[in-house]
Amino acid sequence: MKVVVTGGLGFIGSHTVVELYRQGFEVVIIDNLSNSSIDVLTGIEKIIGTKPVFEQIDLRDKTVVTAFFEKHNDITGVIHFAASKAVGESVENPLLYYENNIASLVYLLQELQKKKESYFIFSSSCTVYGQAENMPITECASVQPAMSPYGNTKRIGEEIITDVAKVSGINAILLRYFNPIGAHETAEIGELPVGVPQNLVPFITQTAIGIRKELSVYGDDYPTADGTCIRDYIHVVDLAKAHVVALRRLIDHKNESKVEVFNVGTGKGSSVLEVIRTFEKVSGKPLPYKIVGRREGDIIEAYANTDRANQILGWKAELTLEEALDAAWKWEQKVRSI
Numbered sequence: 168m169k170v171v172v173t174g175g176l177g178f179i180g181s182h183t184v185v186e187l188y189r190q191g192f193e194v195v196i197i198d199n200l201s202n203s204s205i206d207v208l209t210g211i212e213k214i215i216g217t218k219p220v221f222e223q224i225d226l227r228d229k230t231v232v233t234a235f236f237e238k239h240n241d242i243t244g245v246i247h248f249a250a251s252k253a254v255g256e257s258v259e260n261p262l263l264y265y266e267n268n269i270a271s272l273v274y275l276l277q278e279l280q281k282k283k284e285s286y287f288i289f290s291s292s293c294t295v296y297g298q299a300e301n302m303p304i305t306e307c308a309s310v311q312p313a314m315s316p317y318g319n320t321k322r323i324g325e326e327i328i329t330d331v332a333k334v335s336g337i338n339a340i341l342l343r344y345f346n347p348i349g350a351h352e353t354a355e356i357g358e359l360p361v362g363v364p365q366n367l368v369p370f371i372t373q374t375a376i377g378i379r380k381e382l383s384v385y386g387d388d389y390p391t392a393d394g395t396c397i398r399d400y401i402h403v404v405d406l407a408k409a410h411v412v413a414l415r416r417l418i419d420h421k422n423e424s425k426v427e428v429f430n431v432g433t434g435k436g437s438s439v440l441e442v443i444r445t446f447e448k449v450s451g452k453p454l455p456y457k458i459v460g461r462r463e464g465d466i467i468e469a470y471a472n473t474d475r476a477n478q479i480l481g482w483k484a485e486l487t488l489e490e491a492l493d494a495a496w497k498w499e500q501k502v503r504s505i
């Protein structure tokens with residue numbers, strides 16, 4: 168079956184393309200290369216042994232999106248990653264986020280709505296929960312007012328998909344990611360943050376390799392065991408596999424409603440200091456860091472209740488924090504050796 172992966176040259180998208188190929192899907196990658204590199208295509212090719220079909224498409228251009236689906240009129244499966252995702256940038260430039268993340272989603276859905284039946288996997292985020300009251304977080308936890316325009320585009324995106332699915336042949340699964348980290352075991356693909364990394368793990372690996380002087384730990388005065396924030400860090404390969412399982416669920420008509428929601432995490436929370444200690448153990452390198460003030464907008468704690476994903480979706484994270492950090496470190500060393 169032919170499937171389009173939007174943002175397929177991005178971090179999670181590229182790993183999902185690999186897993187789709189492994190499961191026998193025919194994949195068309197579209198990406199506008201605004202936050203990814205064409206070199207990722209080579210990395211994917213080295214892993215799967217064939218050059219994936221790639222088209223440079225900007226989903227903000229409605230005529231281009233329409234032309235794409237007219238050309239590939241046999242496509243009924245879409246995994247939609249393409250979106251801007253930097254929380255801080257979204258605060259400074261909200262319209263960039265509303266145009267890119269919402270308009271492109273609308274144009275995609277307008278094409279799928281023309282089809283009798285289609286299958287849509289949406290890249291959502293645990294950010295929609297804000298600071299949830301209870302841990303671990305279930306899918307029934309209330310969706311909070313967003314802490315950033317980025318988070319708002321995920322919340323609005325879920326609502327748009329839900330409304331459209333009611334009146335069309337679109338079947339959708341919303342995957343609410345926790346914190347994706349790591350890289351492919353071959354070190355052929357991984358995370359490629361543009362500029363100074365905002366996220367913890369790429370900042371750690373860039374510090375360990377010497378690009379950054381030291382890691383700033385944003386606060387150790389939170390109400391947690393060691394005072395630093397807790398997150399559910401999930402290996403990007405486990406996360407990629409969840410997308411293929413979700414797509415297969417829709418294709419096989421196993422979904423119990425037109426729109427289903429699943430938390431995709433490990434179900435385990437790790438503090439910033441625990442991640443640092445684990446990285447030092449895995450890499451054998453002491454990590455220079457300093458404790459600084461809290462980062463605006465950070466929540467204290469978030470980790471997933473994965474019962475629905477495990478028991479209904481039939482997916483479970485298998486890789487550990489150590490394996491993810493080891494893969495991230497190997498990837499960083501590979502990228503810097505080129």
Ligand code: WQD
Nearest residue numbers: 252292294365366367368370383384385396398439462465
């Ligand atoms: C994790 C923890 C920081 C950097 C965001 C988005 C989420 C998803 C993942 C896109 C926090 C601490 C971080 C640093 C630090 N994005 N930290 N020093 O904020 O949980 O989630 O990225 O899909 O939607 O909200 O991830 O990696 O930025 O931070 O101390 O240099 O590490 O305070 O506690 P976050 P993160």
